[in-house]
Amino acid sequence: MKLGNRIQVYTTGLFILLLVLISAAVYFSFSKIVYDSDVDQTRMEAERIVTGVNERSDALSTDVLRAYVPANGMIRLVLPDGTSEVSLTGGSQENLIEQAYPYEAGEKTEVRRYEGVPYAFVSIPIIWTNGEVVSFQLTRSLEATAQNLNILRIVLMSVALLAMIPFFLSSRLLSRLIVHPIRSLIQTMQQIRGSGQFKHIPYERESKDELAQMAHTFNKMMVQLEENYQKQEQFVSNASHELKTPLTVIESYASLLKRRGTQDEELFQESVEAIHSEAKRMRGLTEQLLLLARKEEHWDVQFESVDLPYLLQTSVSSFEKAYQRKVDLFCPQGIYITTDEQKLKQLLYIFMDNARKYSVDPIEVNVESKDDHVVILVIDRGMGMSQKDLEKVFDRFYQVEESRTEGYGLGLSLAEELAHVLKADIQLSSEKGKGTTATILMPLSEGSHF
Template sequence: MMERLTRLIRQLPIKWKLMLGATTLMFLLFATYNFSQYLVLKQWMMNQEKDKIQVSMAQLQDFLNEKSNTMDTLLITEARPYIEKMIGKNQLVRIIGKNGEPLLTVSNHFDENWVTPRTVEAPELFDTTHQEDHILIYRSPFITTKYVGTLEFASNLETFDHFSHTLFWVMLIGGVLAVFISAISGLAIARQLMRPIRALAATIRSVKEKGLTERVSNIENGDEISSLAQLFNELMNQLEVSFRQQKQFVEDASHELRTPITILEGHLSLLNRWGKSDPEVLDESLQASLQETRRLKGIVEELLTLTRVETHLDSEINEPIQIEPVIQETLKRFEVLNPEFLFQVNTEKMRDALVSISPLHLEQILLIILDNAVKYTMQDRRIVIVGQRLINEVQITIEDHGIGIPQDELPYVFDRFYRVDKARNREIAGSGLGLSIAKQFVYKYQGEINIRSKENEGTTVIIKLPINQIMK
């Protein structure tokens, strides 16, 4: 039975679980508080009744002690008016002789047969029941030189019981009302709390049906659940960007790879049809095929490099190096390959700077940027390289005077396979992956890379890398 009930509760919606939890907690708290309060009040009222009957007994004893020098039948008879005056409603006063016979009985709406007369040697105070009546009895011995007996006081606790029952029902009804109100309030609060979660669930279903453009709306409450919805929206924004980039990457990669494959297929088909016996066609087709094969190989190698950089951003720890000699050595080798360009180099201000970076990665970053500067410079063939040390970082600036980049295309130059004005630049070799690789390398070492450019004036690439320490 308990397992079935537990399984049933687990299957309930969260709002009903919250309501049941709040109701159960309120019931336990209210029941414990009311029951404790009821017991305390009942005990306090019983103590009050006992105190009253003890005070009345003491008054009667004082009266009888004053008359003790003439204690006889006449005195007991004379005590009746005093007892009738002091006795309350639903009470009984009895003077009992030493043999247990009642000498005087005074009652007020109290049946003397409810209490059996009895002598005692020590005071006793207790409560008992007679049929449906609740009675408080107090007996005390009374001894003088002329009289030995027992004084007996009895009080019907009808008023006490009535008040106790009334108090019990008031607390019970109040508890039921409080539990009912707490259940309604708990349900309302649960619905309010579940509103962002329902919106989140509805948005997830919409995402499943309509795509990544759906978002959770009305999340301005500022609570934790709203923060969860906001986090979901941010996650969906990132996923949307990631999927869009992935889609663009697949499209661009397919486009870039399709061209050399198509060229290879065309030349191989040409050779297969009639180029085998024509040395001129054979030589042309072989040269073109080799060129496209090298191009394919370059694209694949750059993709592999980009993938390695993206998946191992923090896997290596590099010792600090002086980057100024690495820059100088890289420029010397690049200058030999491009003798028609003038390289103006100034790296004196960063000579003592140490940076935690792989020399091979730094060289690859520089070669990518220098290669772009050379490829897109047609007339003013000056390349300016400036290195300087800032407060906590070094800055490498590479400036060319080439064709530049339009302002509306600057935000996309680091995207994979993106090439400025692709139709015009198809004759210029390149896959559009170089700057993406350079950016990932720079970010790997917690650096920053930015590009400033003006069309037909030139492009400036600024690389910043954090300094590890300064040589002394």
């Protein structure tokens, strides 16, 4: 069953159930009130008859009681042995005489049914002419009340049936209003699947209901998917472009070697050197691409307590020997953090290597404290970068200097991935002509102090 039909069936069924319950409650409540009122009236009438008879100066007799017989009821006197002393009926109520007449020692009021007709029954004990206590019973027909209740039942049923028509139409309209955004979502998804385009669902932006939130969330997801798709296309395009250059160089020198390599020793050495250099460049590029392609769960991160001063000292020492660059390190002793030592070293190398490329002055690595966190600063006094470049520097293959051939524009993208798996925050701040500062923010381990 479709969602719209299900909503319509459920809402209509619930409305019918509530309507039946309300109608039944109204009918039975009104019925009880009316019957109780009729019984009270019959009781008061019986008391009036008994009072009137007792005030008569002559003896209580059948003729006296006959004057009080209701037109739609019966008066009866029942002896203690269960026999009827007097039975008087009015109108066409002779059939009441044939009904059982048990003796009631005390006062009693109730509604009884004879042949499907309701009657108000009242029994009051009185003293008979012979001094014996008898049961004075007054029975009055409630057929008019029953007819009125029957009319009420018909009216309630008619109102319920008539009310179902507009409710059925309104529930159908409601189901369409609810299902419309869902249908739009389905159609949009089908169009996306068929055309490959990223489309949005139109909706009322002023609305704050769940359907508007669903459409808004879907549109945001489409924007994100489109951005990721464009980044993926750009990534593939840039990767192809970066690989094309070394492949072209290798192919050119290989063709040159094939034609004249064995004849010219100098050309042979130049070709081998160029091919080797481009092969190393391709290997570095593919290694960084593979690292960026990894998912978080495939990084094999092993967190442990690490002596930060020792880690920084060994990292800086290795970097200085590898690149013959001066690195000034300032780090207090006794600082421990919980991290993956090798991944943090890799993150530091990326920032120090980036500082090396953009400056000729000594690089600074400083450690500061901020609340319960340690702040590692990698500072260079180089050319710096503009705010526009700073916003894009973490994008893959982005390079501040388009003419730069060293590097692939992947280092900072890799740094962002490493920081994510290490649960660290990284930031770059830079000013044109004054240098760049890379910030790594990590929580301190217990027991660490500055």
